Amino acid sequence: MSVLDGPKTITPATLTPDSAPAGTVTRRNRTRALLRQPWPLVAGGAILTVVVVVLLLTPWIAPSDPAEQDLTQRFAGSSAAHWLGTDQLGRDVLSRMMHGGRFSVTIAGTTVAICAVLGTLLGILCARVRGAFDEFVMRVCDVLLAFPEMIVAMFVVSILGASKTTLILALVVGGWTPFAKLARGVAMEVDARGFIEAARALGCSRSFIVLRHLLPNSLNPLMAHAALRFGHKLITVGALSYLGLGVQPPAADWGSMLAAAQPFLSQAPHLVVYPGLAIFVTALSVTMIGQGINARRGSRS
């Protein structure tokens, strides 16, 4: 045995203890790790959690039936019975917002998720494959982008009829294009970076390069964009409901509540303020999460 044999004595057994503590995270450590995250991520996550929990529990905790009318109590302000007052038909605003939020958030969330995944996949594929496929997808994007998103959605809904599924489909048809364009641009930029060529020189497979190098390094701007789009979608869903293409009365969502309150703006401003605030806070929390993710990943690159 000589000194040169040293490195050979390293066995898997001597290495495992180093990696073991990773599995034994105590609750306190977890709390500390959470607080080390960027504050927008923590704050946004907290707000969104509250919103989602409230919406999930709505059937049990909503103070009253959202469709129950009390015409003697029209346009009432805040009171013990109606925390956020009542609307033009005397319905409880808080209950309507809680029930409406379930619709708004589900539709907006599902749509953005589908759009983001679909658009990103197509965009990255375009960036890698180039050629005729790229050209075709991009021209389809251009055509869809030429029409306002609302028009495309109205068109689809009026053909297929109003339901949750068609609403999501309608919003996806017009909604994936910005993601595809963005993903393509970002992926092309990342594709030109040194570690992609290095991975190729090391013999990594194409799927590995795309999934482990290209995708993670392209994700930041896409997540930020998805967060932005989420707020935008909340409004679009409401606008479609206002046109009778989304949620059907007497049910409501945040957007349709806004729209319905419009004629009574000077008489009962709270009818606009509360749903608007709900959209704002929810959209803001998602945007903050997006920013927080950006800040966390950014610190490493």
Next chain:
Amino acid sequence: MTDTAIAPTAELVKLENVVKHFPLRRRGFGRREFVHSVDDVTISLEGGRSLGIVGESGSGKSTLARIMLGLQEPDSGQVDVAGVQVTSLKRKDDKAFRRKAQIVFQDPHSVMDPRMTVRQSLTAVLAQHRIGDGPEREARIVQALREVGLEAEYLDRYPADCSGGQLQRIVIARALLLEPTLLVCDEPTSALDASVQAKVLNLISQLRRERELTMVLISHDLRVVRLTSDRVAVMYLGQIVETADREELFTGARHPYTLALLAAATHVKGDEQVVAQGEPPSPVHPPAGCRFNTRCPLATDRCREEAPQLAEVAPGHQVRCHRWSESRELLAEITGTEPHDVNDGV
């Protein structure tokens, strides 16, 4: 330091008449123009030897390296590395070729994925080639890091947390995980601090001896090449202008451009430089005749009209110059120094 202890074996790298032109974006209705990056380059290197390729930026060195590794397709010419026809490499043979030839790039920060820890980056290579299982891979990467002088604690770091010198060691370790026979180093030290350049170069030389690697080392710095190469090729605007064994090149160079590089290597700032003044001409419109004629103090009318060919001036020593037989003496007269002076202190 002598690296001649390794007995040369059969030809491992063979490039024949390799040409690579990059098209430029067409402006208006003019003819499409090309960057003449690599123009008719022939190289041959025996197994176990090391070749240094020297030239200014834009001379096509890096393109040549990428062509050798099959990362870029030449327009024409044959590329034969470790018995593999690189130009017609099938996708299924790609992995096998990668285990024979590896490359170390210039900037270690750009070739490491910023989102992967060192452990992830290194393990991925072994996983992609299906070498070993979990614990064995771990042992191998620890061993590989140790070989380049780094402790296992670097495994959990991100590239941003490592210095350039450390990262270049990691990149070298990653390339050697596949136990290649050929290692191409493309300016391995020029992105590093001066203080660590020598250390990384010594590491490369040492690894080469220990692993009996065949090496191609690309640099703009003659001193780097002198430290690490058995054979040297000098490139100018996409062509090889002079190639010889190391000692022959450093004592008996014939091409005015090589002599200019040698002089520059010993030049102190402020000294006047007679040969090779100014910037190299654009590789889009290489000058007619000899490509060096615009900067050559010895250029004649013949040099401006007729392109010189590589001529064998001594066994294993080729020069692309019309006036090679008198270049050393004439240049010595012009600069007022003895030609041998240029070697001192290189």
